[in-house]
Amino acid sequence: MSVVPVSKKQHPHDDAPDTAAAFARLAGLSDGPERQALRDELIESWLPMAQRIASRFRGRGENVEDLNQVAALGLVKAVDRYDPALGNAFESYAVPTVTGEIKRHFRDHMWVLHVPRRVQDLRNRVRAALKNLAQTIPGQRPTVTEIAECAHLSENEVRTGLEALDCFTALSLDAELPGSENGYDLADTLGEPDAGFDLVIDREAVKPALRTLPERDRTILYLRFFGGMTQLGIARQLGISQMHVSRLISGCCATLREEIASDAASATSGEGPARPARRGSDAA
Structure with a gap:
């Protein structure tokens, strides 16, 4: 049983193969070994694109292997749901699908303290503003007013976003406190029933x-x-x-x-x- 080969074409991204004909063929096939083989080939062809998207989320508390796995899951969903009859390129559908899957993973599994979606969005906007301001005013921590102007938020919203930054990760109770002596850790600061x-x-x-x-x-x-x-x-x-x-x-x-x-x-x-x-x- 032959599978339609996936060709390459010039594209802004080297990881975006020309799979229009393959997707058209996939849409016309009924469930069976031939369709499964073509589906697997399409997923494998687009995996570099999914991994490229996953690499954008490095340094946020999740390891690369897990990010790639989540991105691959989003890619599988994109391949299964894509309809070439609508006339849109697969990449334009796959990129937001994979990105959304990764963001959903962070939202549902990576927060130590679960906060409302609105607060998570504020955290992301504040984080992006801090990153931009770090390039314009290096070596200086931006003020709440500067962050608000950069992120187009109110100062109260910026304060909420800054507080949410600390909800993404948590210290272990065994973590030694900065400047402490004789192994004084976080658990030592907790009170007990009196x-x-x-x-x-x-x-x-x-x-x-x-x-x-x-x-x-x-x-x-x-x-x-x-x-x-x-x-x-x-x-x-x-x-x-x-x-x-x-x-x-x-x-x-x-x-x-x-x-x-x-x-x-x-x-x-x-x-x-x-x-x-x-x-x-x-x-x-």
Whole structure:
């Protein structure tokens, strides 16, 4: 089975073969080995063009092999969807198809933080403006105003685009910070859960209930939980038995739990806190 040869012709790009006759033949073939062979030959003939387009996107965080693979995928789509009956040259259809496939790859797979399409477009325009300004004012970082004038954007849009530049890549948590000593890395700057916040919440929740206790009960609780005294030490200071101190502590804690639970239930139902009558301490 013979396949129509793909000829070459003079063209601004050396990687643009003359495949008009081959595409016309491909359109007239039904599915089968002959059509598959001609399709494969067309794809192979245009691969240099796809690789040339892929080379434009070097230095953006993706390796060359993956870029070429994505460009080849776009080329396959272009070959399968191209209709020579429309009268347009294949290259005019293939170039935007391959370019769009590469851009889609960057948009969908290369962003560490996914941002809206509008912000991605702003990032690309700001990036292009920075590249142009680097040639006109070498050695000097352009200002936001200069970038806005070059990219025909507002200054707020430029700031958004500049922030998006940092969303394309991310540092590892193990990355050592510039100027740090003794291996100080990014992970060392991250905070950890602080149990002290829960303690503050608990203290604020129990304050109103503590005010309802008699003075001696409050003193016992303070000496035990804030003064760090033992029950025996509290008993000696107040002139009562250790067993009595233990009963008072247990009773106070039970009272506080009941009042806090009652306040929580009242807050959930939308009612105000209902305080029980002040309870006196046990007789000495």
